[in-house]
Amino acid sequence: MTHTHTRFQHLPIVDVAGLYSDDLAQRLSTAQELGRAARDAGFFYVTGHRVSSEQRGALVNQAKRFFAAESGWKMRYYIGHSISHRGYVPEGEEVFASGKRDRKEAFDTGRELPSDDPDVVAGTPMLGPNNWPDQAGFRDAVGGYYDAAFELGQTLFRGFSLALGLDEDHFEAYLKKPPSQLRLIHYPVDLSAEDRPGIGAHTDYECFTILMPTAPGLEVMNGAGEWIDAPPVEGAFVVNIGDMLEVWTGGAYVATSHRVRKVKEERYSFPLFFACDYHTVVAPLPAFATPESLEKYPPVCAGDHLFAQTAQSFTYLKEKMERGELVLPDGSRALASFGQQARYAGVASDL
Helix, strand or coil, rough: CCCCCCCCCCCEEEHHHHHHHHHCCCCCCCCHHHHHHHHCEEEEEECCCCCCCHHHHHHHHHHHHHHCCCCCHHHHHHHCCCCCCEEEEECCCCEEECCCCCCCCEEECEECCCCCCCHHHHHCCCCCCCCCCCCHHHHHHHHHHHHHHHHHHHHHHHHHHHCCCCCCHHHHCCCCCCCCCEEEEEEEECCCCCCCCCCCCCCCCCCCCEEEECCCCEECCCCCEEEEECCCCCCEEEEEEEEEHHHHHHCCCCCCCECCCCCCCCCEEEEEECCCCCEEEECCCCCCCCCCCCCCCCCCEEEEEEHHHHHCCCCCHHHHHCCCCCCCCCCCCCCCCCCCHHHHHHHCCCC
């Protein structure tokens, strides 16, 4: 049976320090809190993590320097020049389900893989080397933060495993070389911002997201279809369930729809989209494999889902499709089809 979020009015806060404990009982207790937040809201704050304030501050400082640079210099690192979807994303590059262009700019990074890695040689989308800018300290700060946030993601996955009644290391087999992206995002002040499918209201394609925002603007949909503010909490990350965990749990964990509304001050946002390995086939786990969930959630290749959603929203990839240089994987879903908002809209899956 699928789960419906509660009519929460604020995001729960989960102190995950217990997940680092040597005491299994403490880890189990913390995991149950984590699982409850995932079921009831699908969106929650995480405290008690081990990503230092120095690592977080260095990331923010490097992002501010990069986005303040002249446009022509930033375009040297344009994402369309990358073989692995890494680099600078100018304002207007992303076009979502509504056909409206996105106002934000971004810089996309991921796990660093050499060009001779077997998966890179095979042309696996979203895998490969980063497109590092020539900015002093950028690679060390961004790479260091990525590693620390990725370790937090591994810890959270162990917690989800325990909460779901699985072996603690159940998901580790799927985390050898995942296309987990870290995005550095800059939102200019936008008092005219409005909700629109895919750019405004959307879910995330991967397993879950670890987000560090610098200013308000994020809104989350609760189980009654109401939009709830999710302002930053000092020292905490915002974590939300993504499409693949919704599939794995047969809808017990729902990919929560969210959006960024009017940005009344300059805002930076740093989501790490925590994915599983590209070729992982995701379907409801045995404990959640009811006839209803198996019908609603047919098996999906995690990487193909991520790549298909990405290809439908980035201009340079859409142009490749129009020229016949790129074809979407078989069974690709349209944008905006998972999550609570999709349920209210009577659709099946998402952005």
